[in-house]
Amino acid sequence: MNTRAALIASIQQALQSLSGRYARAPGHDLFEGYLLGLVVRAARLEGATVQLVNATHGLLLRTAPGRIYGVSVQGQAYSYAVIQFAQRPDLEAHVGVRVEGKSRVVHECDVLVVHADEAELCRRRRVEPKSAAALISVEGKLYGTPLKIDLGRSFIGLINDLSSDWRCLATNFHRNEVVAALMARNRDRYLFQHVLPAARGEDSIVEFFTNAFRRHRDRRP
Amino acid sequence: MDTREADEVFRQLVEIAESLGFGWLTESVRDEIIAGRPTPEIEKPTGSSQGLELDRRRALRVRELEPELARELGSSRVRSVAYSSQDRLHLLLTALEHAIADAFKLEQALLQFAQEHHVSSVLFADEAATVESGRQVTVDAAHVSNTAPAVAALVAALQQLRSEIAR
Numbered sequence: 001m002n003t004r005a006a007l008i009a010s011i012q013q014a015l016q017s018l019s020g021r022y023a024r025a026p027g028h029d030l031f032e033g034y035l036l037g038l039v040v041r042a043a044r045l046e047g048a049t050v051q052l053v054n055a056t057h058g059l060l061l062r063t064a065p066g067r068i069y070g071v072s073v074q075g076q077a078y079s080y081a082v083i084q085f086a087q088r089p090d091l092e093a094h095v096g097v098r099v100e101g102k103s104r105v106v107h108e109c110d111v112l113v114v115h116a117d118e119a120e121l122c123r124r125r126r127v128e129p130k131s132a133a134a135l136i137s138v139e140g141k142l143y144g145t146p147l148k149i150d151l152g153r154s155f156i157g158l159i160n161d162l163s164s165d166w167r168c169l170a171t172n173f174h175r176n177e178v179v180a181a182l183m184a185r186n187r188d189r190y191l192f193q194h195v196l197p198a199a200r201g202e203d204s205i206v207e208f209f210t211n212a213f214r215r216h217r218d219r220r221p
Numbered sequence: 222m223d224t225r226e227a228d229e230v231f232r233q234l235v236e237i238a239e240s241l242g243f244g245w246l247t248e249s250v251r252d253e254i255i256a257g258r259p260t261p262e263i264e265k266p267t268g269s270s271q272g273l274e275l276d277r278r279r280a281l282r283v284r285e286l287e288p289e290l291a292r293e294l295g296s297s298r299v300r301s302v303a304y305s306s307q308d309r310l311h312l313l314l315t316a317l318e319h320a321i322a323d324a325f326k327l328e329q330a331l332l333q334f335a336q337e338h339h340v341s342s343v344l345f346a347d348e349a350a351t352v353e354s355g356r357q358v359t360v361d362a363a364h365v366s367n368t369a370p371a372v373a374a375l376v377a378a379l380q381q382l383r384s385e386i387a388r
Contacts, residue, residue: 004230004382008230011375012237015238015243015321018371018375021368022320022325023241023242027323029345030327030328030345033331034330034331050338052340058344058359059335060346063345063348064347067348070349071349072346073349142319143249143319144249144319181259197326197329197330
């Protein structure tokens with residue numbers, strides 16, 4: 001067997017052992033969970049106290065966008081993070097929840113940082129949080145190829161309808177020329193590329209989140 | 222690697238990936254190949270300094286005499302250029318690496334985040350109200366340590382094959 005054939009055989013062997021776990025779908029839910037970790041890291045960098053809720057038996061996250069008041073098939077409440085800054089209203093960070101936009105249309109939000117009193121009201125009344133009560137909303141895209149134009153267009157449509165203060169699109173893919181060009185036309189459109197552990201995009205998006213938390217922390221009551 | 226060889230390796234890897242359930246990934250690679258690479262029609266001059274100077278002078282002259290043409294030349298015109306066979310293979314190898322190695326890195330990061338908060342595992346579960354039923358994925362230390370060798374072997378093979386494309 002020549003070197004190239006041996007390489008292809010190695011790839012086949014590795015893919016065979018990994019396919020059970022990774023072949024079903026791209027790990028969008030993993031990416032969203034990771035982004036939650038970055039939000040929490042940024043909050044702590046700005047001096048927040050962070051507590052994970054509903055995480056006694058492990059962190060429980062959604063496989064697909066759901067409701068802030070939803071529970072798993074097993075009847076368990078999903079985990080989220082409570083973020084507290086001294087003398088400021090508490091915040092909650094959620095993964096994969098629906099949010100009500102300015103048009104009253106309900107959107108899916110991959111990571112949402114929302115005022116805790118709004119989140120509590122939504123859980124009690126079983127309604128979706130309003131984007132006006134959100135500090136940060138993140139759209140995450142885990143892709144193996146450059147993001148296509150339809151994703152850029154749908155993000156622009158989404159941020160036009162969300163009134164959260166800090167909105168961004170994050171992707172693991174390192175080079176997305178089409179979407180980057182589309183986003184560059186407007187200063188409010190934040191695109192973070194190559195967002196992965198220890199990659200350059202990770203620092204950039206954490207800085208974006210820390211700016212958001214700093215503004216929240218320093219805002220006068 | 223010449224065009225014929227790149228096409229053959231691409232074909233073999235697509236066949237392997239699709240037989241193992243990665244059809245969604247090969248489909249996204251095919252979509253990217255069909256879309257082509259967006260490339261500026263007018264590229265920056267890369268010639269000698271004398272050539273650059275000539276281009277600058279020519280640009281100034283055009284601006285004086287033909288303002289509309291100058292505007293057109295100055296604007297960014299883009300066309301979609303077809304990927305070469307080697308580029309296509311490169312796209313496929315990159316997509317495979319992102320699909321598995323990135324997902325694994327995210328699992329490691331997520332587990333670390335959980336452990337920092339004294340939580341030993343991460344469970345992904347469907348919401349009761351969704352149409353999905355009972356899908357669950359767990360990320361814990363055992364999964365990470367069991368999976369790491371296969372991911373490392375895959376990444377090494379993909380990178381070696383990628384380096385062969387340039388030869």
